[in-house]
Amino acid sequence: MTEQARPSFIGARVKRLEDPRLLRGHGRYVADVRLPGALEVAFVRSEMPHADITAVDAGAAREHPGVVRVLTGSDELVAGREIRGDWRGEIWQTSAQPALAGDRVRFVGQPIAAVVATSRYVAEDAASLVVADYRELQPLTSARASLSDGAPLLHEGWTRNFFRHSHFLGGDPDAAFAAADGVLELRTATQRQTGMPLETRGCVADYDVVSGSLTVWMTNQMPSVVRTSLADVLGVEENRVRVVAPDIGGGFGVKAYLYPEDVVVCLLAMELGRPVRWIEDRREHLLAAIHARQQEHRVQVAYRADGKVLAIRAEVLVDSGAFSVHPWTAGLEAGNALSLLPGPYTIGDYECDAYAVATNKSPFGPVRGVARPAAALSTERAMDQVARATGLDPIEVRRRNLIDARDCPYTTVTGNLIDSASFQEALDRLCEVADYPQLRRQQAEAREAGRLLGIGVACYAEQGASGIHEYLRRGMPTIFGYETALVRMDPSGKVLVEVTTHSHGQGHETTIAQVVATRLQVPLQDVRVVYGDTSRMPYGMGTFGSRSIVMAGGAASAAADKVRLKLEQFAAHLLEISADDLETVDGAVRAKGAPFRSIPISELARAAYHQPHRLPQGMQPLLEAVSTYDTERGTGTWTNACHLALVELDPGLGLLDVQKYVVVHDCGVIVNPTIVEGQLHGGIAHGIGGALLEELVYDEWGQPLSTTFMDYLLPSATEVPRIEAHHIETPSPFSATGSKGMGEGGAIAPGPVLAAALEDALRPLGEVVVTELPLTPERVLRYVDEARGAAADASGDR
Amino acid sequence: MKPASFEYVTARTVEEAVRALADSEGEGKCLAGGQSLVPLMNFRLARPPLLVDLGQVDELRQLRHDDDGSLVVGALVTHREVAGSPLIAERVPLLAEAAREVGHAAIRNRGTIGGSFAHADPVAELPCVGLTLDAEIVAAGPHRRRTIAAADFFQGPFTTALAADEVLVEIRFPASGAERSGWAFCELARRRGDLAVVGVAAQLERRGQRLSARIGLAGVAGRPVRAVAAEAGLSGATPDAASFRAAGEAVAASLAPPSDIHGSAALRRRVASVLTERALERAARRLEAA
Numbered sequence A: 001m002t003e004q005a006r007p008s009f010i011g012a013r014v015k016r017l018e019d020p021r022l023l024r025g026h027g028r029y030v031a032d033v034r035l036p037g038a039l040e041v042a043f044v045r046s047e048m049p050h051a052d053i054t055a056v057d058a059g060a061a062r063e064h065p066g067v068v069r070v071l072t073g074s075d076e077l078v079a080g081r082e083i084r085g086d087w088r089g090e091i092w093q094t095s096a097q098p099a100l101a102g103d104r105v106r107f108v109g110q111p112i113a114a115v116v117a118t119s120r121y122v123a124e125d126a127a128s129l130v131v132a133d134y135r136e137l138q139p140l141t142s143a144r145a146s147l148s149d150g151a152p153l154l155h156e157g158w159t160r161n162f163f164r165h166s167h168f169l170g171g172d173p174d175a176a177f178a179a180a181d182g183v184l185e186l187r188t189a190t191q192r193q194t195g196m197p198l199e200t201r202g203c204v205a206d207y208d209v210v211s212g213s214l215t216v217w218m219t220n221q222m223p224s225v226v227r228t229s230l231a232d233v234l235g236v237e238e239n240r241v242r243v244v245a246p247d248i249g250g251g252f253g254v255k256a257y258l259y260p261e262d263v264v265v266c267l268l269a270m271e272l273g274r275p276v277r278w279i280e281d282r283r284e285h286l287l288a289a290i291h292a293r294q295q296e297h298r299v300q301v302a303y304r305a306d307g308k309v310l311a312i313r314a315e316v317l318v319d320s321g322a323f324s325v326h327p328w329t330a331g332l333e334a335g336n337a338l339s340l341l342p343g344p345y346t347i348g349d350y351e352c353d354a355y356a357v358a359t360n361k362s363p364f365g366p367v368r369g370v371a372r373p374a375a376a377l378s379t380e381r382a383m384d385q386v387a388r389a390t391g392l393d394p395i396e397v398r399r400r401n402l403i404d405a406r407d408c409p410y411t412t413v414t415g416n417l418i419d420s421a422s423f424q425e426a427l428d429r430l431c432e433v434a435d436y437p438q439l440r441r442q443q444a445e446a447r448e449a450g451r452l453l454g455i456g457v458a459c460y461a462e463q464g465a466s467g468i469h470e471y472l473r474r475g476m477p478t479i480f481g482y483e484t485a486l487v488r489m490d491p492s493g494k495v496l497v498e499v500t501t502h503s504h505g506q507g508h509e510t511t512i513a514q515v516v517a518t519r520l521q522v523p524l525q526d527v528r529v530v531y532g533d534t535s536r537m538p539y540g541m542g543t544f545g546s547r548s549i550v551m552a553g554g555a556a557s558a559a560a561d562k563v564r565l566k567l568e569q570f571a572a573h574l575l576e577i578s579a580d581d582l583e584t585v586d587g588a589v590r591a592k593g594a595p596f597r598s599i600p601i602s603e604l605a606r607a608a609y610h611q612p613h614r615l616p617q618g619m620q621p622l623l624e625a626v627s628t629y630d631t632e633r634g635t636g637t638w639t640n641a642c643h644l645a646l647v648e649l650d651p652g653l654g655l656l657d658v659q660k661y662v663v664v665h666d667c668g669v670i671v672n673p674t675i676v677e678g679q680l681h682g683g684i685a686h687g688i689g690g691a692l693l694e695e696l697v698y699d700e701w702g703q704p705l706s707t708t709f710m711d712y713l714l715p716s717a718t719e720v721p722r723i724e725a726h727h728i729e730t731p732s733p734f735s736a737t738g739s740k741g742m743g744e745g746g747a748i749a750p751g752p753v754l755a756a757a758l759e760d761a762l763r764p765l766g767e768v769v770v771t772e773l774p775l776t777p778e779r780v781l782r783y784v785d786e787a788r789g790a791a792a793d794a795s796g797d798r
Numbered sequence B: 001m002k003p004a005s006f007e008y009v010t011a012r013t014v015e016e017a018v019r020a021l022a023d024s025e026g027e028g029k030c031l032a033g034g035q036s037l038v039p040l041m042n043f044r045l046a047r048p049p050l051l052v053d054l055g056q057v058d059e060l061r062q063l064r065h066d067d068d069g070s071l072v073v074g075a076l077v078t079h080r081e082v083a084g085s086p087l088i089a090e091r092v093p094l095l096a097e098a099a100r101e102v103g104h105a106a107i108r109n110r111g112t113i114g115g116s117f118a119h120a121d122p123v124a125e126l127p128c129v130g131l132t133l134d135a136e137i138v139a140a141g142p143h144r145r146r147t148i149a150a151a152d153f154f155q156g157p158f159t160t161a162l163a164a165d166e167v168l169v170e171i172r173f174p175a176s177g178a179e180r181s182g183w184a185f186c187e188l189a190r191r192r193g194d195l196a197v198v199g200v201a202a203q204l205e206r207r208g209q210r211l212s213a214r215i216g217l218a219g220v221a222g223r224p225v226r227a228v229a230a231e232a233g234l235s236g237a238t239p240d241a242a243s244f245r246a247a248g249e250a251v252a253a254s255l256a257p258p259s260d261i262h263g264s265a266a267l268r269r270r271v272a273s274v275l276t277e278r279a280l281e282r283a284a285r286r287l288e289a290a
């Protein structure tokens, strides 16, 4: 039998195995952890963006009936408990976020006290009795303000208000600019947005005084890593800390941190010897879970008359908030923007200055897409401006600049190694499946009738599954370079897989089972995938950075291979055939070319455990294996995609109606198309939120204004269009399964796509350059006026 | 986001509810659909020590027309009932159209017209329609029932003429007396189901050869307002595109709206003008079809 004839679950539209549990409401989340005697915490949070705390009066709160403990920032228990995330690069200034602020607050929402009581209701009653006095300091509410001369310094020992500054120079931009036919400049801006999981953050800590061991249930995407962080900050031996991340209702990056609240809850449980619980409410989430996305770019582009982009110079300012986060650091976003701004194009001459600027806003961190949405906004808007300047179609300009897939593995100007891709093919497919010429005709007809239709496109390369090489290069303090899987076949031949990634929407219970069932040639329903409990699982990194199918899939695949090899060696001994002449197919190990000479896997498994005397000399009974995995060069995988949207603009109200959204997507070998499409749809919804709706607004005094769902607008079913997705599968040469990471990508393109579509829709009114997101009615109407003004100016000139 | 502690009582009649409010020295609050009050309590922006649940007061569920031709809508009639009632569709279709713009299905199932009027959110649709159609609000207090004109009822943001010990019983929409009418409610909301940034209610009425217009606006002041100048400009005019554009301009000129993160004053003024024009156009089409 040939390799292909083996039953394979790779590529099958298997229904998600976790769904019967989750959809029936049987998921068990942190808030479902109910321990006898548990106390609840309410945090008192700073109302000032920047101030010295002169006094905190917690007297009345302590007297309140039902209150067990009131902890303030000056309490011994939290002294020196600080969270740090230090980037390992040249120009870096550190910050230390206290578990509770004692003497100074640096953003509205920063915890300053914790009230522990018999219920959350009582805790909130008492929390409202805690009174803090402040001496106000000048708040810094924008990156520009923070960098301006004379701005007060946000942290001790700093010389200017940034965490990180990096300069990059590749090729010879000066020469390229000098030789260019044209140069254009853009200033783009994305606002604060964040990940908004249905389930907010939460933490339940239980300390066993007798054994000195601490169990923490928390909403965390990286249970192993956060266990180490907790042990470090709490001073508890790590072998006495157990972190359980049970079912989690979405993460998007915001649950991949150690937060001050987590530290406080653990300290209180240890001090009080009773379980302590905190479930974040939505207002807290909007105030104090990390924020993301806010960047300002100044970009200069040198191009040739034939549409070739020669060089880019860029300045990137990331509004990184008040503290550097753990473990990602405030440096990651700025570094990613710098690294990814040239996009999927053959731009050889590039210079960039990137700053992670400190401001008096909530700390900032990686969220689905990490800097790529802002980087792509600049790159893709630049492509569109080049198209306009050269009179070429935006599609054609991209075609002339995209990396040729035949040159992969391709090293970009910033040193990214693109493993394999289908950039040109994807763009051609997009034009074909969206019927681009027909869309242009439709647009022309609509314009005749006075309607404003616009078309936008964007291309991107999504870096995923970053490994040891990549995280080293990025200067991360922790090198998230591998994942681990344990594969255990029991005496019945059933398989338990423990992975160190965490599934909170990604469907690992299904996809990892598909990989393992294929490697072991057992039925899919015989494979159970679990995760999230550090007392059971081996050590690994977690879920982030579009990595799970590659990293956990690779580890599970390798561990499964070890088990299969052992089964084959055992069978070789029993059948008296060389293991080389055996193969495992469809539930049995059998002789190649003589399939009747076979032993079912279930029989081998039972014998391996219960009849150890039948094992060959020196073979140990158990059928289990642990493997770690990193991609072949530790450089990860690159998914590529092109998005297209057709929108209609209502120029009276400033509303965009997205009428068509088409994606051509290549993430290598697809393990489960339904899950890939689900991730894509979710990512695009997230991206549409950032493009049209979501904005965490701060006023000029540093007060956050988007603290409820009436103000922070998420896209809902009525705002997300039908998404048409088409796939190309270019296998990755660097990953075990040929798959590539793809969980974040959907969120990258909608911003530039919709900005381009608006600009295109406005064309009959006049020429403008759309550079600022989200496209709220306010901004859209400003562009409408600008377009009309531009047209008026132009006609005035004539 | 947990409310402060409160007492809870269920009233079975309007009189019982009024007594409970009076006994709480005006500190108690009626609970109708809870779609505005409960969120306020969770944010602790409202801390009533007593909630008087109106849910079992049958009198408040009435929906009927009176001998004088006016339509009477009980305080507890839900947005969904308003949106779907054949009686309302026939008598005050503008109200039904506006109710469809209120929140999402789940909110319309619970939220009530009385709650919406008593809450008096300046961007709310139904109060705007109430003002536009010169509705009357019937309130019951410890000593008597009284009728308040919509123009006097809405006083400012979240402020009405209701006394602390009064229960809103019903809302009366007087018969217009027009032979034919056309209506429309248009709004700008950031997402479908969101509170409006600006809403416009318009009704064109024909009596013999005479045309008159009613235009009400939400989201442009601390309470719903009538666009008096625009209404006057349209009275007697030929309903055509030019007159509607002029009405829109008149609306914009008359307003000094507030700003918030969903829309600056300038945006509201501009959008009010656009929506007025659109609402009048749609109303005119319906008038013609009538």
Ligand SMILES: Cc1cc2nc3c(=O)[nH]c(=O)nc-3n(C[C@H](O)[C@H](O)[C@H](O)COP(=O)(O)OP(=O)(O)OC[C@H]3O[C@@H](n4cnc5c(N)ncnc54)[C@H](O)[C@@H]3O)c2cc1C
Pocket (backbone or CB within 6 Å): B029, B030, B031, B032, B033, B034, B035, B036, B037, B038, B039, B054, B075, B076, B101, B102, B103, B104, B107, B110, B111, B112, B113, B114, B115, B116, B118, B119, B121, B123, B124, B125, B126, B162, B166, B167, B168, B169, B193, B194, B195, B196
């Ligand atoms: C997500 C969401 C979206 C929404 N969108 C919209 C929208 O687009 N447009 C809109 O207009 N509204 C919207 N609302 C609010 C909704 O319409 C409410 O239903 C309405 O404002 C209040 O009605 P209620 O019956 O829920 O009143 P409650 O919340 O029970 O009460 C509101 C106030 O009115 C008082 N009250 C209620 N009934 C009486 C009475 N009979 N006599 C005296 N006082 C009384 C209460 O004491 C309280 O002060 C939305 C709400 C939500 C949660």
